[in-house]
Amino acid sequence: MTETSPRFTFDSPSADASEQETGTVFRPRFDANGLIPCVTIDAKRHDVLMVAWMNRDALSRTLETGEAWYWSRSRAELWHKGETSGQIQKVVSLVVDCDQDTLVLAVNVLGDGGCCHTGRRSCFYRSVDIDGPGRTRLVYLPAAPS
Amino acid sequence: MTETSPRFTFDSPSADASEQETGTVFRPRFDANGLIPCVTIDAKRHDVLMVAWMNRDALSRTLETGEAWYWSRSRAELWHKGETSGQIQKVVSLVVDCDQDTLVLAVNVLGDGGCCHTGRRSCFYRSVDIDGPGRTRLVYLPAAPS
Numbered sequence: 001m002t003e004t005s006p007r008f009t010f011d012s013p014s015a016d017a018s019e020q021e022t023g024t025v026f027r028p029r030f031d032a033n034g035l036i037p038c039v040t041i042d043a044k045r046h047d048v049l050m051v052a053w054m055n056r057d058a059l060s061r062t063l064e065t066g067e068a069w070y071w072s073r074s075r076a077e078l079w080h081k082g083e084t085s086g087q088i089q090k091v092v093s094l095v096v097d098c099d100q101d102t103l104v105l106a107v108n109v110l111g112d113g114g115c116c117h118t119g120r121r122s123c124f125y126r127s128v129d130i131d132g133p134g135r136t137r138l139v140y141l142p143a144a145p146s
Numbered sequence: 147m148t149e150t151s152p153r154f155t156f157d158s159p160s161a162d163a164s165e166q167e168t169g170t171v172f173r174p175r176f177d178a179n180g181l182i183p184c185v186t187i188d189a190k191r192h193d194v195l196m197v198a199w200m201n202r203d204a205l206s207r208t209l210e211t212g213e214a215w216y217w218s219r220s221r222a223e224l225w226h227k228g229e230t231s232g233q234i235q236k237v238v239s240l241v242v243d244c245d246q247d248t249l250v251l252a253v254n255v256l257g258d259g260g261c262c263h264t265g266r267r268s269c270f271y272r273s274v275d276i277d278g279p280g281r282t283r284l285v286y287l288p289a290a291p292s
Contacts, residue, residue: 006279006280007280008280008281008282009280010282021264022264023284024272024283024284024285024286025283025284026274026282026283026284037183037197039185039194039197041194046192046193047192048185048187048194048250050243051183051185051243051248063274063276063282093273094273094274095270095271095272095273095274095287096270096272096273096274096284097196097197097269097270098262098263098264098266098269098271102197102269103274104194104270116243116244117244118167118168118244120244123243123244123248124241124242124243124250125241125244126170126241126242127239127240127241127242128172128209128240128241128242128249130209133152134152134153134154134155135154136154136156136172136209137170137171137172138169138170138171138172138242139170140170141241
């Protein structure tokens with residue numbers, strides 16, 4: 001990743017599944033809202049930190065700057081992760097799935113190492129446990145150090 | 147997880163963000179299409195195998211049976227992963243994110259250990275690399291043994 005790249009444009013998905021699945025051209029498939037889901041993992045520990053969405057602009061800026069940009073659906077705006085919190089996500093790698101409709105972004109988190117707006121390191125801190133016939137409850141996972 | 151649980155029903159998301167984010171009641175937030183994204187990871191290696199979608203029925207069946215069920219958007223039908231391929235995903239844990247609109251499912255894969263319909267262990271086998279100013283290319287990752 002470099003901080004000097006200009007804006008990226010992206011090829012359209014191919015109607016040929018083989019090209020989409022085995023080709024070496026990046027053809028991200030944005031959904032009807034122009035968004036693609038991004039699973040963000042810790043580059044060192046490999047655990048899932050968050051799942052967010054990117055539009056074309058956020059994806060381009062992520063590649064341009066080497067820092068994670070998302071599209072905030074709740075605020076309907078571009079979101080440079082960590083811009084206010086200091087929890088900047090430095091991109092280590094970006095991987096796409098078979099049909100190119102999902103991304104996995106591996107990052108190193110700056111600042112205090114947090115990721116979740118609740119202050120936690122990861123957004124995934126509660127397990128869904130079975131609590132009886134047809135019943136669930138959430139159980140907090142042990143907190144990992146930042 | 148048990149194979150004898152009856153059908154699960156799910157509470158609605160709370161309008162109270164604190165309840166949604168810190169409560170111990172599972173309140174999955176299905177989207178406008180009745181779906182919630184599920185990041186499926188390998189329970190032992192912790193890498194991302196696939197990202198798929200569940201509706202209420204798929205989520206209930208996953209909890210009922212201890213095996214992963216999804217909603218196939220392309221086929222518009224319930225999808226018991228591995229039913230034809232033998233690549234059944236045995237559930238080890240299910241974790242929900244802060245606002246309860248995304249799931250992480252940790253599984254052990256049966257059969258030949260594959261997950262992707264292309265025959266690979268994971269759907270994420272190509273890295274998005276920068277190939278010059280504003281240009282990308284996909285680069286195959288080294289194949290991990292199944």
